[in-house]
Amino acid sequence: MKINHIGITVPDIDAAVAFYTGAFGLSVLVAPFDASTGTEGGERRFDVFGAKWKHMRLAHLVNADGAGFEIFQFVRPPVHQLEEGFDYWNTGVSHIAMTVDDLEAVIARITELGGRARSEIHELPSGTRICYCADPWGTAIELVTTSYSALVG
Numbered sequence: 374m375k376i377n378h379i380g381i382t383v384p385d386i387d388a389a390v391a392f393y394t395g396a397f398g399l400s401v402l403v404a405p406f407d408a409s410t411g412t413e414g415g416e417r418r419f420d421v422f423g424a425k426w427k428h429m430r431l432a433h434l435v436n437a438d439g440a441g442f443e444i445f446q447f448v449r450p451p452v453h454q455l456e457e458g459f460d461y462w463n464t465g466v467s468h469i470a471m472t473v474d475d476l477e478a479v480i481a482r483i484t485e486l487g488g489r490a491r492s493e494i495h496e497l498p499s500g501t502r503i504c505y506c507a508d509p510w511g512t513a514i515e516l517v518t519t520s521y522s523a524l525v526g
Contacts, residue, residue, distance in 0.1 A: 378433075378441025379469055383510050384454055386430045386446035388487075392508055393434055396482045397471060399442055403433035409449075425450050459491070459513040468505070468513035472520040476502050479516055483508075 383389040386405045393399050409428040410419055419426055427449035434442040446452060461467040473479045480490050487509035494504045501519040508514060 376440060378443050379466075380443040380445060381469070381508075381512050382445045382447060382452060383508075383512075384446065384452040385510075386432055386444055388509065389444050389446070390432050390434065392486045392488065393442060393444070395486050396479065396488065396508075397436070397473075399434040399436055401432065402435045402441070403431075405430050405432040405444075405446075455511060457511060459507070459511065461513075468515050470515040470517050473516050473518065476504060476516055476518055480504055480506060483514075488514075 381389075390401060390405060394401065407428070407430055408418060409415060410426070418429075422429075426447070429448055430446040432444045434444065436442070459468070471479075476494060480494075483506050484490065488507055490504055490506050491513065492505040494502055496502050499519065501517060503518070504516045506514045506516060
């Protein structure tokens with residue numbers, strides 16, 4: 374199994390594309406476009422998102438290894454932004470993690486682009502360094518200096 378992509382919801386897709394390409398060097402695979410119940414793929418999306426779904430914008434980004442990053446901006450119904458964005462005590466995805474070479478440089482880019490560091494930098498017994506950050510909309514992002522594949526193989 375390989376992770377194909379992750380999907381996140383944001384209130385401003387254009388700003389999110391700028392943030393994720395600038396902070397992590399992701400490339401735009403599919404630029405932001407509108408999708409609604411009457412457009413191509415509308416039936417499929419209606420099946421996935423349910424009866425409330427009427428209109429959204431979405432974009433697809435990709436990293437150099439081919440891992441995808443799908444960004445959604447729901448228009449109808451509108452995006453509801455969580456106050457804190459890191460409800461780790463609830464079920465579901467609590468955060469995304471990105472392996473980075475230069476932890477401090479990525480934290481600086483995240484901050485410059487409107488995000489923030491949520492924690493200090495911590496070193497694990499394995500020598501891996503981590504820092505929890507957030508994008509400008511509160512999505513929790515863990516930065517990690519060692520990939521899982523390096524730890525297990």
